[in-house]
Amino acid sequence: MDISRSYRKKMDVSRKYEDFLEFRRQENSNFLWVSRTLHPQVAYIQETPPTPSLHKHEVLHSPKIQELLEKLSIAQNVPKTYFEKQVKEILDEIGYNKSIKIIRWLGMVLTKICLKVSSGIYINGNKVQQIRSMMGNCPVIFVPSHRSYADFILMSYMCFTYEIAIPAIAAGMDFQGMWGMGTMLRDTGAFFMRRSYNDDSLYWTVFKQYIYQLMTRGDLPLEFFIEGTRSRSNKSLMPKFGLISMILKPFFFAQVPDVLFVPVSISYDRILEENLFAYELLGVPKPKETTSGFFKSLKILKEHFGSIFFHIGEPISSKEFFGNSIDRSIHNIAPLHKQELTEQEKSAIPPLAFEILNKQQQGFVLTIFNLVALTLNNTYTNKDKLPNILELKHKVQWLKGVMESLGAYIHCDDVERGIRECLVVHRNLICFNSDNEVCLVENQIQQGKINTVKLKAHQLTDQVMTYSVPFVELQLYVNPTLFHIVNLAILLAVIQKEGILNKEDLWDRYHFLRSLYAMEFVIPAQMEHTVFESALEHAIALNILRLAANKYDLGTNEELQNLLHNSFKPFLVSYSTVMLVLQNSPQTCEQKTILANVQRLLEDAINDREEFVHPYTLNLDTLNNCLNSLCAMLILKKIIRENVLSFEIDKRQLDVIKRRLDVYIPSLRINEDLLVNQQLQNKL
Amino acid sequence: MPPPPSQSEKIKEPIFVKSVIPKRRQELLKWNGWGYNDSKFVVNVDEKQNIQVYFTGKRYPIGEVPLTHLAQWAIDMLNIDLTKPPKTSQPLPTESQYPESKIPQSILQQLENLGISHSIDVVDRVVRAHGQTLHDVYTLRNSVFERIPDVVVWPTCHDDVVKLVNLSNENNIVVIPYGGGTAVSGAVECPTNEPRPIISLDTTQMNKILWLDRDNLVACCESGIIGQDLERELGKMGFTTGHEPDSYEFSSLGGWVATRASGMKKNTYGNIEDLVVHVKMVTANGVLEKNCQVPRLSCGPDFNHVILGSEGSLGVITEVVIKIRPLPKCRKYGSIVFPNFETGVKFMREIAKRRLQPASIRLMDNEQFKFGMILKPEEGYFSLVLDGLKKFYLTKIKGFDVDQICVMTLLFEGDESDVKLSEKKLYEIAKQFGAIPAGETNGERGYMLTFVIAYVRDLALEYDVVAESFETSVPWDRAITLDRNVKQVVTNECKRLGITHFIINSRVTQTYDAGCVIYFYLGFNHKGLGDPVVLHNKLETKARDEIIACGGSISHHHGVGKLRRRWYPKTVSNVGLNLYLSVKKELDPKNIFATNNLVQSKL
Known part of the structure; x- marks a missing residue:
């Protein structure tokens, strides 16, 4: 499959979405609807339809598990039944259930909640019907984006609405601890997976066999989050390869004819957890998911969350994707349960994972608020006069044109009405000031006594928190737009600082920055060039750059240049500061110390107020992305001792990279001041 | 005797x-075409457009009796309109047609x-x-x-x-x-x-x-x-x-x-x-x-x-x-009905494990079972199934699903007492698998149909339908997935090629200690879709690729010839290929046996 084509492909702007709550709003009785006779379409029809307990039974009695138990029994001189009991317990911890009663009941509750707090749940219904009609012949895997807890509940609700069998959903163990919630999720098809740092080999063998079982003998669709966890930043995270490898194993072993992956992009007008995310990004520890927390979150019923958008992507057939690059016959000799994936197969998986993620990213629907956020963010960064509604409308209108030309899909009937709706939905974040200008809402934050053990980095002052939280929340809504503009912003940053360049040099600089930011704005290495070419075309078309005598120079679209510049700047500052701190750290340094020092430096810079430093620069997600990226470049080496993560720093290489990066840093004045500052602090 | x-x-x-x-x-x-000149399926259409299909000649027991259900089946499964005039073959070749x-x-x-x-x-x-x-x-x-x-x-x-x-x-x-x-x-x-x-x-x-x-x-x-x-x-x-x-x-x-x-x-x-x-x-x-x-x-x-x-x-x-x-002094047929294909295969595996195979043991999948019923002269799918057993018993009391039922045919040969003993053992085990013995007639018919089925293609060709069979051998533990995947791949490929009416069915025809043989039939209506031979080759190639991916072989008994040459080198390894070529070179230095079977000779 030619993946590069899909990276070039322009988004179809003429997408069609239907509000599937509309029927609920109109019908006389939601109760009749939730209790209707269901004809759910399963993914993979089996001669004998399996039950949840059959799955557990077959896993326990699979040759793989049985042989392992015999081995353990002999090695430890303990009766096999002892381990069988353990396996049963593990299976009870993992396995999903199905209770149609609970599903209907939940369907009822969700209907009521959604009708109350949202203005609609939109979906490209034609695609759902198409996928439904394709189902039955092989495992189907729904792969939704993960930006809110609401994702999987709404996915199941969507399936319930469209009569698709509710998927077996891979969920994190943290849910299981929530009283009542764990059971309820399990009853609606969730199965549970421990975090990967757990290294209980019996557990993982059983878990893998359970997935194998669901894939080969199960009939339900599967659902999992390829990013592994909720994105707190509202932009895509690097894909994880563990679960998808387990899912693909039966395909590589030719035990299923194909595996269809359905990328699903779920966008929210307003994210349920926006406030929580802002705190987490700044390093305030995440409260453990407890049921009381859940009930507290029922407060949301008083709020309004606008619209939710499901974009169901074109299914990706594993068989077509891998084509002839995978020879499944290599597993023909020796029993399958004694075989594992080959290195070649393992290395074939990441491109598919990235492709699914790419399809998610292309699928996201942007709303007016994303454009409002981008505009306001830019205004604050420039310290410009705040816009009144008319000015805002013009800016958003203009941005909408730009974004659409870049392939983004923006859901909007009427810009002004859209903005007014934003002011209602996001009244906790934006409002009119006394001059009738649109501005950020300021709420005094008092943190009280903080358990410093739970702090992930530096303890920010109340003042900085009060100032920063609105900016970070706003950035959550800027972030989804960056997928479309970051490549332009990088090209611009290069030409702005280095002047006229030929294409080769431009590619060289672009490639340096793009790969440094490959985890921040997820892109697989092999796609960089394709994306570069396409971004160049757009940059010329939008007059950000111009091409003269085969060289690239600045274009004249200053307004857009300013916007691009400002939207990328926080990321440049964060990365540069991380490197600065690393340069001044000991050879081996704990992650927490690094993060705290970075935040401390930036906190000072923000307090300085002389020059606008965006509070989003403080966010740990970006700082960690930088550390991970440096790890991937072998400049840092991860060391984990007693559950504490440290980095070993290759300072020579770091200096090289830092010098290259600093070329593009808008102002170095801050950094040098900070450096002095830090050295002072170190002395204290 | x-x-x-x-x-x-x-x-x-x-x-x-x-x-x-x-x-x-x-x-x-x-x-x-296949077989004797005097044996073939013919279609008669009377003035009232009533269609009657029968098999000519008395060489096979199916001959000269109307096959009342075939016409409707042909319409349903393959979109064949038997009232339309058949496409006739060109006449015997003449000298002028060939160099x-x-x-x-x-x-x-x-x-x-x-x-x-x-x-x-x-x-x-x-x-x-x-x-x-x-x-x-x-x-x-x-x-x-x-x-x-x-x-x-x-x-x-x-x-x-x-x-x-x-x-x-x-x-x-x-x-x-x-x-x-x-x-x-x-x-x-x-x-x-x-x-x-x-x-x-x-x-x-x-x-x-x-x-x-x-x-x-x-x-x-x-x-x-x-x-x-x-x-x-x-x-x-x-x-x-x-x-x-x-x-x-x-x-x-x-x-x-x-x-x-x-x-x-x-x-x-x-x-x-x-x-x-x-x-x-x-x-x-x-x-x-x-x-x-x-x-x-x-x-x-x-x-x-x-x-x-x-x-x-x-x-x-x-x-x-x-x-x-x-x-042999005694020769006896038998048959067993299974609730589904998988159970049938598991039963066969058990019989092979205990080495209790009679002379022949075959398992037809649901589609073939139905087709066998279609070729009965009498009325209704189930009218004659299973001496004395009625559809009601099977579906209502035993809970079998008509769309999943499979039939196994058996042939016993040997001394009478040995045959009896063998029958007894087999039917007992069958019972443990929830299967039901279904009598001699069905078994005998099954084997007779094997010979007749080869004639079906010639009839099909007259109505824009082509058909072919292919087979493979496979280890026991991969038999069911192979069968299933191949059918799925063929189905997908048919859709991709725009083929709307097709059949893909199978039977397990042989058992061994370490595996079994699966035999597939594929047929499709190619009207308006271009050269059917090209289409078929595409389908069969995909099917064979899938067979090999699923652990099956290039062939169990049909051989490689020119049709399956492309899978030969991988099957025998490069060393194997060169070994064959050196044998060829030694025995036939001038390549006068230039059949180009197994390997395309480099001329």
């Missing part, structure tokens, strides 16, 4: 067998001198230019072959063959051995780019039973003897080889050896490689054979296995010493 021959009875050896099949094959057999024979006059003269019968008649040549693949039959009916033999020769003994091979080798003429003409691998087709003259060496006039060895229970036969002739003649003397491939009415002993054939009753009698005790093959370098007629020997690599499966590419098999057995 014939009386056992008395010991005193002197049989004159060699036995000159009068074959059922005449030297001019086309007088008895279809020149453009003149390239055989030099001098060679013909030498043949004359050797006293070897030969013909350059175009029909004789066309009849031996092909086997029974879809491509072959479709070409016969609608167009012309790119290349046909230049002359047909009929040697009558081993020495004739030696002379012919020498003559060809000296004059650099290509020889393609031809036996029963039932190959479904493209093995007898002439390589299209062959510039040299091509001789088709028809072995059918070399069909004597040279001698019988009652002490050791072996018979020495010439390779051209046809299955049914061999069985008939041996039967007269109270013997059988027990080798009964589905094509045995028409296929030859030499062909069996050359393709590594497998018979329906291999559980009792063995496959051809188990039956062959000694074999002679005439190569360009001389005759390959052994100096003894022993049950087994430890003497380096067994060169019988160079001959077995050589597909005419290394030489001509002329004489075979084959095992024979006394005719």
Whole structure:
């Protein structure tokens, strides 16, 4: 499959979405609807339809598990039944259930909640019907984006609405601890997976066999989050390869004819957890998911969350994707349960994972608020006069044109009405000031006594928190737009600082920055060039750059240049500061110390107020992305001792990279001041 | 059952067998389809547009009775409108359709001198230019072959063959051995780019039973003897080889050896490689054979296995010493109904594990089970199923799903008490699998239909439907997924190619200790979709790729020929491929056996 084509492909702007709550709003009785006779379409029809307990039974009695138990029994001189009991317990911890009663009941509750707090749940219904009609012949895997807890509940609700069998959903163990919630999720098809740092080999063998079982003998669709966890930043995270490898194993072993992956992009007008995310990004520890927390979150019923958008992507057939690059016959000799994936197969998986993620990213629907956020963010960064509604409308209108030309899909009937709706939905974040200008809402934050053990980095002052939280929340809504503009912003940053360049040099600089930011704005290495070419075309078309005598120079679209510049700047500052701190750290340094020092430096810079430093620069997600990226470049080496993560720093290489990066840093004045500052602090 | 021959009875050896099949094959057999001229499916439409389908002739028990359900089935499954006039075949080929024979006059003269019968008649040549693949039959009916033999020769003994091979080798003429003409691998087709003259060496006039060895229970036969002739003649003397491939009415002993054939009753009698005790093959370098007629020997690599499966590419098999057995005293059919395919396969696995296989054991999938019902003259799917058992019992009491039911057919051979015991054991185990014995009639019908089913394709071709079968062998633990995946792949590929009406079904036809054999039937309506042979090849290629991905083999008994060449190197490894090529080079340095089977020769 030619993946590069899909990276070039322009988004179809003429997408069609239907509000599937509309029927609920109109019908006389939601109760009749939730209790209707269901004809759910399963993914993979089996001669004998399996039950949840059959799955557990077959896993326990699979040759793989049985042989392992015999081995353990002999090695430890303990009766096999002892381990069988353990396996049963593990299976009870993992396995999903199905209770149609609970599903209907939940369907009822969700209907009521959604009708109350949202203005609609939109979906490209034609695609759902198409996928439904394709189902039955092989495992189907729904792969939704993960930006809110609401994702999987709404996915199941969507399936319930469209009569698709509710998927077996891979969920994190943290849910299981929530009283009542764990059971309820399990009853609606969730199965549970421990975090990967757990290294209980019996557990993982059983878990893998359970997935194998669901894939080969199960009939339900599967659902999992390829990013592994909720994105707190509202932009895509690097894909994880563990679960998808387990899912693909039966395909590589030719035990299923194909595996269809359905990328699903779920966008929210307003994210349920926006406030929580802002705190987490700044390093305030995440409260453990407890049921009381859940009930507290029922407060949301008083709020309004606008619209939710499901974009169901074109299914990706594993068989077509891998084509002839995978020879499944290599597993023909020796029993399958004694075989594992080959290195070649393992290395074939990441491109598919990235492709699914790419399809998610292309699928996201942007709303007016994303454009409002981008505009306001830019205004604050420039310290410009705040816009009144008319000015805002013009800016958003203009941005909408730009974004659409870049392939983004923006859901909007009427810009002004859209903005007014934003002011209602996001009244906790934006409002009119006394001059009738649109501005950020300021709420005094008092943190009280903080358990410093739970702090992930530096303890920010109340003042900085009060100032920063609105900016970070706003950035959550800027972030989804960056997928479309970051490549332009990088090209611009290069030409702005280095002047006229030929294409080769431009590619060289672009490639340096793009790969440094490959985890921040997820892109697989092999796609960089394709994306570069396409971004160049757009940059010329939008007059950000111009091409003269085969060289690239600045274009004249200053307004857009300013916007691009400002939207990328926080990321440049964060990365540069991380490197600065690393340069001044000991050879081996704990992650927490690094993060705290970075935040401390930036906190000072923000307090300085002389020059606008965006509070989003403080966010740990970006700082960690930088550390991970440096790890991937072998400049840092991860060391984990007693559950504490440290980095070993290759300072020579770091200096090289830092010098290259600093070329593009808008102002170095801050950094040098900070450096002095830090050295002072170190002395204290 | 014939009386056992008395010991005193002197049989004159060699036995000159009068074959059922005449030297001019086309007088008895279809020149453009399968089997006998007088046996075929025909469609009658009366003025009221009532359709009646029946099978002609009395050779098979299904003959001359109306098959009332076939027409509706054809419409439902394959969108065939039987009221439409059928697409007829072109007439017998004429001289003008094909290039003149390239055989030099001098060679013909030498043949004359050797006293070897030969013909350059175009029909004789066309009849031996092909086997029974879809491509072959479709070409016969609608167009012309790119290349046909230049002359047909009929040697009558081993020495004739030696002379012919020498003559060809000296004059650099290509020889393609031809036996029963039932190959479904493209093995007898002439390589299209062959510039040299091509001789088709028809072995059918070399069909004597040279001698019988009652002490050791072996018979020495010439390779051209046809299955049914061999069985008939041996039967007269109270013997059988027990080798009964589905094509045995028409296929030859030499062909069996050359393709590594497998018979329906291999559980009792063995496959051809188990039956062959000694074999002679005439190569360009001389005759390959052994100096003894022993049950087994430890003497380096067994060169019988160079001959077995050589597909005419290394030489001509002329004489075979084959095992024979006394005719069984008792022969009994049986059948068992299973709730679904998977249970049926599990049962077979169990029977194989306990080595309780009767002479034959086969499991038809649901679609084939239904098709078998369709070919019944009586009314209703279930009217005759299972002596005395009614649909109600099966579906309501036993809870079987009509769309999942599978039927197993059984054939027992041996002493009466052994057969009884075997039946008892089998049916007992079947019960443990939740299956129900379904009587002898169904079993017998199943085996009879095996012979008739080959005729269906000729009818289908008249209504824009093409059909073909393909098979594989597979380890037990992968049988069910292979079956399922292949059907899925074919279904997907049909959709992709725009094929809306198709059938893809299967049966498990053989069991072994370590695996089984799955036999697929594929048919589709190609109206408006372009060349059906090209379409079919696409489908079969995808199917074979999937078979191999799922742990199946390139072929269990059909052979490689030209059709499955592309999977040969990977099947045997590169070393294996080179080993074959060096054997080829040693035995046939001039490549006169340029069949291009197994490997495309580099000419």
